[in-house]
Amino acid sequence: MARTMRRIGLWLLAAGIPAAGLGVGWSLSHPVLAGALTAGYATLVAALRFTGDVAGKLRERWRDRVVDGLDRLMLRWLSRFGRRYRAAMLAAMRFVDLKGLSVVGFYTPELDEVFVDVSLERRAPGQVSGGLVPSEPTVPADRLWLGDLLNRRRPLILAVIGAPGSGKTTLLRHTTRRLCGSRRGHRSVPLLLYLRDHAAAIVADPTLTLPDLARQQAGQYGASEPPGWFEQCLRKGRCVVQLDGFDEVATQADRRAVATWVEHQVVRYPRNDFVITSRPHGYRDAPISGATVLRTRNFTDEQVTMFVRAWYLAVERQASAKGARSRAASRSADLLDRLKRSPELYTLTVNPLLLTMIANVHRERGALPGSRVDLYGEICQVVLGHRRTALNLPNRLDADAKKTILGGLAFAMMGKRTSALPAPDVLAEVRSQLRRFSDDLTPEWFLADVVANGMLIEREPGTYAFAHLTLQEHLTATHIRATGAVDILIGNVDDTWWRETTLLYAAHSPAAPIVRACLDNGGTAALMLAFDCAEQDAQLERDLRCHLDDVLDDAFAADTDPDRRRVLAGVLVSRDLRQRIRIGDTAEVCGQPISNQIYALFGQVPASGEPAQPARGMWGRDVKKFVEWVNEVTSDGPTYRLPRREEIERPAVRETLAKHGVDCVWLETVEGLKPWTPVGTRMPHRIHGSDVERLVRSDLADSPQTVARLLQLGVMVTISYFDRDRAERLQRDFRGSSRNSIDAPLGLDRDISHRFASGRRTLEILDSLDDGIRAAFANAEPEAVAGVGKRLYKAVRREHKDNLPNGIAERTSSVTVDLSPIMGRALSAAVNAALDHVSAGAESPSGFARAFMWKTGMLELGSRPVGPGGISGDREPPRTEMYDLSPDSLAERIRESCAAFVELREPPAGSWLHHAIDGLREAGQGTLSTPERLTDTDATTARLLALCLASELDDGKLRRAFQEIAAGVTLRQLRERSEIPTKETIVLAVG
Known part of the structure; x- marks a missing residue:
C-alpha cells in the first residue's frame, strides 16, 4: 500500500513541475482566480487527509465486528443447537403432567398417547367461568383449534383463558412437541416459559428480555445456547412464544408489571406468535393489550370417550403387551358405562384434570361411582393444596384446613337451602371457621384463594357459589361426619334437597338410623332414600335389609291398599329411572328402559317376560297414559317425558340402549308419538306386501270349504247361462251345504237368486250332467268342484257347439262370468282365474290367491301375462310395496x-x-x-x-x-x- 502511494506521489511530482512552470504565467495574468484555486486545493488536500484517517479508524472497528459476527455465525452453525434444543424440549414435554395427584398409577402415559386437543372459542374475559366445571354457553360457538391459529401470515397475540384443570398447560406442552417434531411453517421454534418461575425476576428487572429467559430455561434442560441464537430467531420472527400461568403471578401489582413486560416483548419482537394462558380471575385485572381472548371449551362426549380409551390403552400396553387392546377396550368401556349411569360424576368429565383423576382412581382403586366419595375427596385435596405444592407455589394454609373451612360454609349454605350466598355472608361464615387455624389470614384472602383455585365461583357480581352443587353436598357430608350432626339428615329423610348429602354421608358412615327414619316416614322419597342408603352401607343390619325386601313385595300383592301401592310404585319407578345420561345443559335421558315389572305395575297385570327386561310392543296411546302415570307416582321428583330425536341419537344414549338390546324407542315429535329406530334397522310397523300375500294364501288354504263354495257359485252362474233349472237345483244344494265360519262376514250367500235372474237367456243344452256333480257339491271340496267345471266346459263344447249363438262356442273354452255383485271384484276375479285354469286342463284350481291379490292391488303382475284369464306363472317377477x-x-x-x-x-x-x-x-x-x-x-x-x-x-x-x-x-x-x-x-x- 505504501509503495503504491509513493508511486502516485512521484507521478504527481513529475507531472506537476512542468505544469507549475506553465501555470506561473497564467497566475500572473489572473492573480485572484489563481489564489482561489490554491486555497481550494489546500482545503481538498486537508479533507482527503481527514477522510483517510476516519476510514482507517472505521476499518479497524468494523474488522473486529465482522470477525465477531462470523465467529458467532460459525459457532451457531457448527453447534447444531437448534437440533439439540428441540430434542431437549421433546424430552421435557414427553409425559403427561400428573404432579399434585395423590392417586397415580404405576405408569405415567406419554402425552402423545393420550392427548385430546382442547378446543377454543372467542369469549370476553368477563364471560369466562372460573369454576372447575364451567357450563357451556347457551348458544354453541364455533370450535377453534390452537394449531390452526398459529403460523399464519399475520402474527397473533392470543390469551387462552380457562378454569383450573381445563387443559391450558397441556395444550401448550403438546403445541411445543408438535412444533419440535415438525419444522413446517415459518415459526417453528417454540419458547415455552412458565411465568411462575420468572415472575419475580421480571418484576425485579423489567429490562430482562425473552432471550434472557429462554436462555435460562434452555439451560435447565441441558441445552447451552450459542450467543445470540434466541435473539436471532426472535428477530427473524421464527418463534411461537408461549407464556403459561399468568394467573400464578402472586399479586395483582406483579401481574400488571408482567403484563407490561409482555407487551414490551411483543413490540420488540413483533414478527412472532404469542400465546399467554391464565385462569379468568388473573387475567381480568391485568389484560394484555392487543390480545385476542379465547376460552378453553369443555370436553365433548366424544372427547371424553377418546381420552378414556387412549388412557387405558397406554396403561395396559405398559402392563402387558399381550391382550392389551382387549383389556383396554373392556376396562375403558366399564368406566364409560359407569360414568354415563352417574350424571353427577359424568358432569365432571368435561374438565380434563378431573377426567384424568377419575381415570386414575378407576384404574387403581376400583369401580365408579361406588368410590365417588373418595373421588370428591381427591378433587378437594388436589385443587386446594397438592397441586400448588407440586408446582412450588406458596400455600399459606394446608388443604385439610381449607377443606374444613369450606365444609362449614357448605353446611351453612345447605341449611339455608341455597347454592349461592352474597359476599358478606360468605365472609362471615369463613371468619368463624378461619379463627381455628390462623390469626393472620383474613376471610378476604381465603375467599380470593378458593376462587382462584376454582372451588368457588363468582356466579354474579358479589355472589359466590361452589363450582358444582355436588362439591357443596360432599363438603356438607364431610362436615356432618366430622361434627356428628347426623340429626339434620334424620329429620329430612323426605326432603330431596338433602338426599344427595345423605347418600354421601352414608357411603362412609353407619346408615341404620337414617334407614329406620325412612321406614317410619313411609313416603315415596323417604323409602327410596332407604333403599339407596342400604346400597351405600355394606354393614347395614340384616333385619333392616329383610324389612326393605318385604316392602318391595307389597307393591305386587293383590291385597295391598291402592294408596300404599301407589307409594311403592313411585319408589320402584324412581329407582329404575335414577341412572340418567346428561344431554346438554339441563336435559337427561334415563339409561334404563322401562322394564316389564314397572309396566305391569302401570297396567296392574302380571309382567310379560322377565321382570327386569325391557317391556316391548306397547301402543302409542298407552305410552301417553304411562308417562302421565309415572309423573303421578313420582310427584316429588322431576317431570318425566319422552325423549326427542336429537337426544336419543346421542352416541352415549345409543350405546346404553344397545347394551339393553333396544333398537326402537317411542319419541315425542311435532307430529305426535313416533317410534324411532337407528338407520338401517327395520321400522316396527313396516310390513312387506309379500307378507300379506302369504297370509292371504294361508287364509284360503285353511278355508277349503269357503273356496269350494266360491267355485260352486262360479259354476252355478255359468250353468245358468245354459240350464236354468239345473242351476236352481244346485242353488238349493249350495245353500244347504256346510259353511265355513268366514262365509257370513264375506257375504257369500247374498243375492244369489238376484244374480241368476239377471243372467243371460236360458239355453236348453243339457238333459243331464255327470253323476258326480251332485256328489261334488255335497262334498264341497275345491278339487271336486273344479272337476265339475272341467267336465261342464268339455260337455258344452262337444255336444252343443252347433246350437249355441254365434260367438258362444268360442268363449266357452274360457268362460268368464261377472260375479262382482255377489262377491265383489276381487273374489270374482279369483273364481274366474281358478275356473279358467281348470278349463285349460289343470287338475286343481290354481291361481285363486294370486288373482285375488292382483285384483286388490297388493300384487302388481308383470307386463307379459299369458294363459287363461291373463293370469299364469309365466310372467315377470311380482313387485310388492x-x-x-x-x-x-x-x-x-x-x-x-x-x-x-x-x-x-x-x-x-x-x-x-x-x-x-x-x-x-x-x-x-x-x-x-x-x-x-x-x-x-x-x-x-x-x-x-x-x-x-x-x-x-x-x-x-x-x-x-x-x-x-x-x-x-x-x-x-x-x-x-x-x-x-x-x-x-x-x-x-x-x-
Whole structure:
C-alpha cells in the first residue's frame, strides 16, 4: 500500500513541475482566480487527509465486528443447537403432567398417547367461568383449534383463558412437541416459559428480555445456547412464544408489571406468535393489550370417550403387551358405562384434570361411582393444596384446613337451602371457621384463594357459589361426619334437597338410623332414600335389609291398599329411572328402559317376560297414559317425558340402549308419538306386501270349504247361462251345504237368486250332467268342484257347439262370468282365474290367491301375462310395496276409510258391498281396537274384507287406505305369532 502511494506521489511530482512552470504565467495574468484555486486545493488536500484517517479508524472497528459476527455465525452453525434444543424440549414435554395427584398409577402415559386437543372459542374475559366445571354457553360457538391459529401470515397475540384443570398447560406442552417434531411453517421454534418461575425476576428487572429467559430455561434442560441464537430467531420472527400461568403471578401489582413486560416483548419482537394462558380471575385485572381472548371449551362426549380409551390403552400396553387392546377396550368401556349411569360424576368429565383423576382412581382403586366419595375427596385435596405444592407455589394454609373451612360454609349454605350466598355472608361464615387455624389470614384472602383455585365461583357480581352443587353436598357430608350432626339428615329423610348429602354421608358412615327414619316416614322419597342408603352401607343390619325386601313385595300383592301401592310404585319407578345420561345443559335421558315389572305395575297385570327386561310392543296411546302415570307416582321428583330425536341419537344414549338390546324407542315429535329406530334397522310397523300375500294364501288354504263354495257359485252362474233349472237345483244344494265360519262376514250367500235372474237367456243344452256333480257339491271340496267345471266346459263344447249363438262356442273354452255383485271384484276375479285354469286342463284350481291379490292391488303382475284369464306363472317377477300402519291407529283407520267409502259409493242396503262395510266396521270395533290377542278368524275376516273393498276402488288414496288396513291386520297377527318382533320400548327423559 505504501509503495503504491509513493508511486502516485512521484507521478504527481513529475507531472506537476512542468505544469507549475506553465501555470506561473497564467497566475500572473489572473492573480485572484489563481489564489482561489490554491486555497481550494489546500482545503481538498486537508479533507482527503481527514477522510483517510476516519476510514482507517472505521476499518479497524468494523474488522473486529465482522470477525465477531462470523465467529458467532460459525459457532451457531457448527453447534447444531437448534437440533439439540428441540430434542431437549421433546424430552421435557414427553409425559403427561400428573404432579399434585395423590392417586397415580404405576405408569405415567406419554402425552402423545393420550392427548385430546382442547378446543377454543372467542369469549370476553368477563364471560369466562372460573369454576372447575364451567357450563357451556347457551348458544354453541364455533370450535377453534390452537394449531390452526398459529403460523399464519399475520402474527397473533392470543390469551387462552380457562378454569383450573381445563387443559391450558397441556395444550401448550403438546403445541411445543408438535412444533419440535415438525419444522413446517415459518415459526417453528417454540419458547415455552412458565411465568411462575420468572415472575419475580421480571418484576425485579423489567429490562430482562425473552432471550434472557429462554436462555435460562434452555439451560435447565441441558441445552447451552450459542450467543445470540434466541435473539436471532426472535428477530427473524421464527418463534411461537408461549407464556403459561399468568394467573400464578402472586399479586395483582406483579401481574400488571408482567403484563407490561409482555407487551414490551411483543413490540420488540413483533414478527412472532404469542400465546399467554391464565385462569379468568388473573387475567381480568391485568389484560394484555392487543390480545385476542379465547376460552378453553369443555370436553365433548366424544372427547371424553377418546381420552378414556387412549388412557387405558397406554396403561395396559405398559402392563402387558399381550391382550392389551382387549383389556383396554373392556376396562375403558366399564368406566364409560359407569360414568354415563352417574350424571353427577359424568358432569365432571368435561374438565380434563378431573377426567384424568377419575381415570386414575378407576384404574387403581376400583369401580365408579361406588368410590365417588373418595373421588370428591381427591378433587378437594388436589385443587386446594397438592397441586400448588407440586408446582412450588406458596400455600399459606394446608388443604385439610381449607377443606374444613369450606365444609362449614357448605353446611351453612345447605341449611339455608341455597347454592349461592352474597359476599358478606360468605365472609362471615369463613371468619368463624378461619379463627381455628390462623390469626393472620383474613376471610378476604381465603375467599380470593378458593376462587382462584376454582372451588368457588363468582356466579354474579358479589355472589359466590361452589363450582358444582355436588362439591357443596360432599363438603356438607364431610362436615356432618366430622361434627356428628347426623340429626339434620334424620329429620329430612323426605326432603330431596338433602338426599344427595345423605347418600354421601352414608357411603362412609353407619346408615341404620337414617334407614329406620325412612321406614317410619313411609313416603315415596323417604323409602327410596332407604333403599339407596342400604346400597351405600355394606354393614347395614340384616333385619333392616329383610324389612326393605318385604316392602318391595307389597307393591305386587293383590291385597295391598291402592294408596300404599301407589307409594311403592313411585319408589320402584324412581329407582329404575335414577341412572340418567346428561344431554346438554339441563336435559337427561334415563339409561334404563322401562322394564316389564314397572309396566305391569302401570297396567296392574302380571309382567310379560322377565321382570327386569325391557317391556316391548306397547301402543302409542298407552305410552301417553304411562308417562302421565309415572309423573303421578313420582310427584316429588322431576317431570318425566319422552325423549326427542336429537337426544336419543346421542352416541352415549345409543350405546346404553344397545347394551339393553333396544333398537326402537317411542319419541315425542311435532307430529305426535313416533317410534324411532337407528338407520338401517327395520321400522316396527313396516310390513312387506309379500307378507300379506302369504297370509292371504294361508287364509284360503285353511278355508277349503269357503273356496269350494266360491267355485260352486262360479259354476252355478255359468250353468245358468245354459240350464236354468239345473242351476236352481244346485242353488238349493249350495245353500244347504256346510259353511265355513268366514262365509257370513264375506257375504257369500247374498243375492244369489238376484244374480241368476239377471243372467243371460236360458239355453236348453243339457238333459243331464255327470253323476258326480251332485256328489261334488255335497262334498264341497275345491278339487271336486273344479272337476265339475272341467267336465261342464268339455260337455258344452262337444255336444252343443252347433246350437249355441254365434260367438258362444268360442268363449266357452274360457268362460268368464261377472260375479262382482255377489262377491265383489276381487273374489270374482279369483273364481274366474281358478275356473279358467281348470278349463285349460289343470287338475286343481290354481291361481285363486294370486288373482285375488292382483285384483286388490297388493300384487302388481308383470307386463307379459299369458294363459287363461291373463293370469299364469309365466310372467315377470311380482313387485310388492311396503306398508306402515301402527296397531293402535288401525281401528281409527277402519272407521275413517269405511265412512269415506260409503260417502263415495253409497252401496244399497242389503248389497254385498253394504254387508262387507258392516263386517269390517264390526271388526274395527272389536279386538282390533284393543291390545287384546287377535284370533286368526278375526284377522282373516278383517284382512279379506279390507282387500275386497280395496278392489272396488280405482287407484287412489282410499284404495291405499284399505290396503294399509289389510297390511296392519297382517302385521299385528304376525307380531302376535312372534314372526315379526315387537320392538317398541319406552325410555324417559327429564329437563
